[in-house]
Amino acid sequence: MALQDTLNLRRLLTPSNLRQLAAPILIIMILSMMVLPLPVFLLDVFFTFNIAISVMVMLVAMYSNRPLDFSVFPTVLLVTTLLRLSLNVASTRIVLLEGHSGPDAAGKVIEAFGNFLVGGNTAVGLVVFVILTLINFVVITKGAGRIAEVSARFTLDAMPGKQMAIDADLNAGLVDESEAKRRRKEIAQEADFYGAMDGASKFVRGDAVAGILILAINVIGGLFVGVMQHDMAVGEAAHTYTLLTIGDGLVAQIPALIISVAAGLVVSRVGDDGDIGGLVIGQLFSNPQVLILTGAIIGILGLIPGMPNLVFLLLAATLGALAWLRRKRMEEETLAARAPAAAAQSAAPPPDAHEASWNDVAQVDVLGLEVGYRLIPMVDKGQDGELLKRIRGLRKKFAQEVGFLSSPVHIRDNLELKPNGYRIALKGVEVGAGEAYPGQLMAINPGRVSGPLPGRETTDPAFGLPAVWIDPGMRENAHALGYTVVDASTVVATHLNHVILNHAAELLGRQETQALLDHVSKDSPKLIEDLVPKTLPIGTLQRVLQNLLEEGVNIRDMRSIIEVLAENAPRTQDAVQLTAKVREALGRAIVQALFPGSAEVQVMALEPALERILLQAMGTGGEGAAIEPGLADTLLRQTAEIAQRQEDIGLPPVLLVPASLRMLLSRFLRRAVPSLKVISNNEVPESRTIRVTAMVGMQQG
Template structure:
């Protein structure tokens, strides 16, 4: 019974929310037609002022424009509300204005009499100034910003989509997050486009306010003089003052709404609300405070200047600068205290005896960062790079087939502030620099222009790039650059190196853990193989051979079955690797040539193939290839592989099975992107087309 009642309440509240907007619009339109009591008019004027202040507060506390995505609609509704109130108040002013200053309500009377002192001329000047500020300055500027933002956001959409696809392919985000980001990009473009159009409402409202003021003045004078037999001066004093009060009541909320619109469209970044950003950036540097105080102090000493005011402000700003400097010193001392305490804890006299605790194992995967990159990896500060590294390990396990060792992260004060280094088993395998708060604009090869920024290269792939400020992000997208933040740069570099060194990451411990994991689903299969037929080290060597040539080991069931089948005849890891590759041939070919397309490969010229087979038979696996022939083979293979890549084909060399391992190892250093596959690895269902021959001139 309670569940039914709760469901009814939920449905009722949902229906009420759905009816709120239509009812509000109908009420606003009704005010243009139906006469309103003076009390209700005061209530609606007060509500209009409260609504405009509420909108401005929401705009100030929004962290990014899309947090207030309904703002264009709010602009339309508030503009319509003000115009409806203008019509309703005009009706009351013209009908009841002759009865006294409060005939049109207390709000209009207060704005007409109190705010401008009952002076018609002052009221007209104040009204016109407010209208000009709203129309010429704020609304025009906000409209221009919205127009430019809409154009740049639309131009940058392809680049942003590419950046999302790159993050998705690198495993930094999942499909759900990618869909959310794509949706946000579309919403951002729609928002700025809507704001560009909605700003015309506010400009039209300002023009309408001036015209309504003139019409009301003329109408009030006519009604007062012709219908109520008032003198021209008396009619002007009564009706013009009420009209000015009516105009000010409408223009002040309009000005507040325009300021809110300007705040929303002029925001850069999404790190906090407007107040926090202004205070954090404008009053953060004590040197700025000291220089400002000095300049004001010098001006305050000039004869004829308002000395007291200038010197007072100089003293206040100088005191603020002193407070900021002391605060920075205290924070720096607090950061240095733990280090000093650790140093003081060290024994000062005789050195302690060495122990096994002094032997620190080498990290399998290590990431060292300079001190400016610490916030990116600090768990207490919710470092973005930590989340990305966790995502990388998960993506690696899903794609490659085993769980790599965790990345051990530490800071290194000997590094440059923005430097980082990636190490494998204590040996550096990569490094670079990253700049938190900036973005790396990478040139994928088809940009339309250069950027102003710190020129560099993408550390993962060596592409030309620029480190740019956040304000240049939209421009970079529009020019065709792929723009990523600092944590993404480091994560992508780390992911690239992990994939390149996957074979070295598969140690004895990881191999045993992988076998144990497979043994949960197929315990008999693992028991029959390890240790009865093969040792763990032999299985590890076979898996490493596969990983060295870019073959994932996700299909461990097939790998184990093949090893169990052939382990009785050979224990050689190379021979076992060849058998496993034949069993995985369909998957290997599929990864190189997706779909059902034919295999467009390179092949050996028959004469060269015979020479290599003879060298293989004479010299064994080492293969005593004549130096001149080896040089020609390397040079021609590199040239043909480059031509294959230039026409969009993967560089794949098809060779007889006995030559596959020899040529793969021989050519790998000279042509890292080359894949060598054996004839026996190609499924019978796939069609082969030879596009180039290696050794035609050998």
């Protein structure tokens, strides 16, 4: 039994369990000090511990790169405040009980603060205590509380905009699902942190008020106890107890002031580029012109008769020396940056004087991105361009969602473009263009913002939404107004992603098709061997896949596609007919992408009379059937109007038609209504319920 108890005790005293028990034990000890008498030595230990923990908290606050790096700070603020109040109660008990015995009655720490710091002068001690309390209560705590309050309000107001920005990055492939979850959690923690700091600042304010009240109570109580109970003279009692009380107040008020400074440092910092010390040194003393002007002004003041000339001139000389050192260092950094470029230029070979050869014939890039000279840092490997990482993420996301690996994006600079301009080219032909401004943010209006923003008005190049280029300092304000805020590299990456998705069929060339077959053959070699090229030419397979991609159908399920083609290829080699068979096999996935879950398939349909006319035209003209011009105009106009109404009520614009009409109407309507999807009756699974919400071809009353 004793052995079992020993084992249980050892399991209880493991490092992880001790760490978990540390906080409850500390709280219990703090609360116990309010009711249990403490020896003088323990009181000295706890006062010293209070000073040490306050210094530690301030240093952690200074070396934290972000406020959330010290997310436990509101709790620490509560615990340290409770510790100071408990020590005040314990020290008050000892001062009133033992104060008549001498200045060291309440311990050496209180005696040191009462004698050494204020020279044993009660009047000076009272003044110093009141000044420290005012600094803490009126200046630091009030300012930190106000910053926390405003930050909490703006953080909560900006949460919807930040969430939309995360969703936009996720949809554009710039981040994965785990990174998006981490960012959402960080946003929620940020709002909770500033809200907690807003409330926790009241602890410090209350502590300052309590310190003043405890000081008055101790002075009055000590005077009463000394005169009435210990027969001390009024002057002697007042001096003794007031000095002890002042020492007690100072030993608690100085750690409180340090904690308040730490709170101010945490909530007042902007940015997360480094610790506060590094930011202050880097931003305050980085400009040599500022140092020179400051030194000159101080030097002129030092030359005025009656001024402390030595101090002013010494400081002016110090500032001048710092300015000289800073300027020299900046020149060295500039020369170091230019050296590689100069070396590369000098090492460049002379122009080739040989005859022209086939090596001089440059192939057209399948997918290219050209940028103006101000956008070069975004795509420069040497400068760790952010856009390069985003493009790699886009290609990976495209391969996962669409089903094949697109050609690499070839990036080059183009001095003929505007400095902030860029151009997206497909096989040498421009398919998209826009402008981006590094160092600024694009605030996109999703249609429900609560106010305008000052800045350079523009249009989102990917989706055509109204937008404004703003300075980074306006990010929080833009989020609060409901804008979706993205940086310049995200603007270009989103536009590029939009172009790639819209031109996926053109990106699937013969080489990509062969690479896709080689990839599938690793798992199903016999299936590929029996189909290509024995039964179906690779060119026909490529055309079938392109037909699917043109209408937004991904080709990830290559196994099903190959099996359908293998079954139907012996009967027909027509790519259109084979595409229809493949679409029927992929019908469940097609409908699922348009109508997620098990909801009703709410579609538009053709009016029966119009459907008969179109079927008759197909019967007489076959694949090359033409629609009478007047009927074609009416069909286009009504389809566009009804599709717009479908989108306005939150439904995808989907037209359900017979299988024989699907390809004809899809090609005919796609140019007028790009967002329209045309599906056939054969593509809808039997398990899904169809509900017709609008009819195309009915007389419009």
